[in-house]
Amino acid sequence: MYLKSILTTVSLLVGLVSPTFGQSSTLTKDAKKPNILFIFADDWGWGDLSCHDHPYVKTPNIDRLAKEGSDFTRFTVASGVCSPSRTAVMTGHFPARHNVDGHFAWVPNNEQRGMPDWVDTAAPMLPRMLQGAGYKTAHFGKWHLSNNMIPDSPSPAEYGYDEYGAFNCSGEQMPYDHDARRTIAFMKKAQAENSPFFINLWIHEPHTPFHVIPKYRQMFPEITNDADSIFAATLAYADERVGQVLDALDELDLADNTLVIFTSDNGPARPKEGREPGLSYDSATGAGFDVGAAMGLTAGRKGFKASLYEGGINVPFLVRWPNKVPANKIDNDTMISAVDLLPTFSTLAGAELPNGYQADGYSQVEALLGTASKTRTKDLFWKSTNRFSDPSKSEHWASYAVVSDKWKLLTNQDQSYIELYDIVADPLEQNNLASKDPETSQMLTKKLSNWIATLPTKPTGNVFSDLRKK
Structure with missing residues (x-):
């Protein structure tokens, strides 16, 4: 599908990407x-x-x-x-x-x-x-x-x-x-x-x-x-x-x-x-x-x-x-x-x-091409090796983030601390809304947890150097 x-x-x-704009609406071998x-x-x-x-x-x-x-x-x-x-x-x-x-x-x-x-x-x-x-x-x-x-x-x-x-x-x-x-x-x-x-x-x-x-x-x-x-x-x-x-x-x-x-x-x-x-x-x-x-x-x-x-x-x-x-x-x-x-x-x-x-x-x-809707239709997720425990002392504390529609949520490794931003109205992330909008925070935290559950727990396949044996 x-x-x-x-x-x-x-x-x-x-028809848009072809030099013969408007003359063809199907993909041909000659395109x-x-x-x-x-x-x-x-x-x-x-x-x-x-x-x-x-x-x-x-x-x-x-x-x-x-x-x-x-x-x-x-x-x-x-x-x-x-x-x-x-x-x-x-x-x-x-x-x-x-x-x-x-x-x-x-x-x-x-x-x-x-x-x-x-x-x-x-x-x-x-x-x-x-x-x-x-x-x-x-x-x-x-x-x-x-x-x-x-x-x-x-x-x-x-x-x-x-x-x-x-x-x-x-x-x-x-x-x-x-x-x-x-x-x-x-x-x-x-x-x-x-x-x-x-x-x-x-x-x-x-x-x-x-x-x-x-x-x-x-x-x-x-x-x-x-x-x-x-x-x-x-x-x-x-x-x-x-x-x-x-x-x-x-x-x-x-x-x-x-x-x-x-x-x-x-x-x-x-x-x-x-x-x-x-x-x-x-x-x-x-x-x-x-x-x-x-x-x-x-x-x-x-x-x-x-x-x-x-x-x-x-x-x-x-x-x-x-x-x-x-x-x-x-x-x-x-x-x-x-x-x-x-x-x-x-x-x-x-x-x-x-x-x-x-x-x-x-x-x-x-x-x-400038013809699409401005609304994103798929959520975005990030996972990082960041482990800083005090957000007030470092901007590298977040281990995970998710963007869904206009919202962006960041959280630390154990999800004990979160920040929430309206990334459309506030792209510079100046106004943390986590305490003001607990419902959205909870919704995004759940999305993030569900995504984390889909990730592999360890690497598999032919991805290891022989140096590991030494």
């Missing part, structure tokens, strides 16, 4: 499938764009996507940290369904937290579905669905990519800034083969270490503070590489038939107050400045990276598809989730979903 619904949606929408370029930044906060009024960061190339497309301000990822957020994008599932509640680290740490050592290669995976629909698939940039410290973890190729260059994975680590050039080369190759393409461009910035090239710091002579200068330069370099890819789409005459999305895996990291930038080393990307230079902004949203408040999960979401997605539009209402991306991309690609597969999200094609 779910597959039939998806295919029906494709048939209804093909030109859109290319999909998914740009996933790392720790890029909602306020870290010049089009979002950052006080000194300049992102003219990424801003193009907002000017030439739509800016969805209510998009949320499925976690406040990296690996679970990426798992949700690629599987269409809440990451807790795969026991991925935190970032993939070295084996003893994964084992201690009840996590697998990598995402199961047998899990439903977006690139594999798109391969089945005739797409050439590629991944360039950060991986982190395993870790480079786990040498026997599967390579990205085992998840459905025809080509990849990556870091935070097993094997050779691609230099982090080779992402754009590899992406452009793959676009040219797919075009030569007359094939639609799906590319993950998962950029490193602005995650630590900050790899700063001096000429980019020279772009901001007015900034005298080291941390701000490092941060601005880091984002400027990332923005330039995004611009190279967008320019290549224009030069190859591919832009009009390419859906481009820019977003982030979670909100920005922040150092403890007063910490100055120091040096650090990452085994996947090399040496650079540490978290002391993490000056990301949430534009008033509460919390930062790892928090289940909006500052940790509400991130930029810019969508461009010329003559399909409305241009220069800001959408402050539509609630889109990372778990919606797989069904959305699959719908656009005409991809067949695996037997029995059920996404936790749903296709948002109509929302992207």
Whole structure:
């Protein structure tokens, strides 16, 4: 029934997504499938764009996507940290369904937290579905669905990519800034083969270490503070590489038939107050400045990276598809989730979903095209490894959260403390309504408990490194 619904949606929408708008209402073998370029930044906060009024960061190339497309301000990822957020994008599932509640680290740490050592290669995976629909698939940039410290973890190729260059994975680590050039080369190759393409461009910035090239710091002579200068330069370099890819789409005459999305895996990291930038080393990307230079902004949203408040999960979401997605539009209402991306991309690609597969999200094609209802029809859930006991001392206390209609509830590990917000009227989470609306609090607590009961208690499958035996 779910597959039939998806295919029906494709048939209804093909007249909108086809260059021959209005001339066809059914999906045909001759319909030109859109290319999909998914740009996933790392720790890029909602306020870290010049089009979002950052006080000194300049992102003219990424801003193009907002000017030439739509800016969805209510998009949320499925976690406040990296690996679970990426798992949700690629599987269409809440990451807790795969026991991925935190970032993939070295084996003893994964084992201690009840996590697998990598995402199961047998899990439903977006690139594999798109391969089945005739797409050439590629991944360039950060991986982190395993870790480079786990040498026997599967390579990205085992998840459905025809080509990849990556870091935070097993094997050779691609230099982090080779992402754009590899992406452009793959676009040219797919075009030569007359094939639609799906590319993950998962950029490193602005995650630590900050790899700063001096000429980019020279772009901001007015900034005298080291941390701000490092941060601005880091984002400027990332923005330039995004611009190279967008320019290549224009030069190859591919832009009009390419859906481009820019977003982030979670909100920005922040150092403890007063910490100055120091040096650090990452085994996947090399040496650079540490978290002391993490000056990301949430534009008033509460919390930062790892928090289940909006500052940790509400991130930029810019969508461009010329003559399909409305241009220069800001959408402050539509609630889109990372778990919606797989069904959305699959719908656009005409991809067949695996037997029995059920996404936790749903296709948002109509929302992207500006024709959908603003009301979200599926609840959203979060599970985190956060264990802070005193909410007054940390914004990383919530272990669970749920969004249903206009309501968002956060709770700690044993559900002894809750907060309730009208997330539509109060997107910055300033007014806790838990004591004023016990009926809604109880309803959402029950929804959350029912969802938790569906989750696996431990990882299963081929998801453990041989290092565990040692």
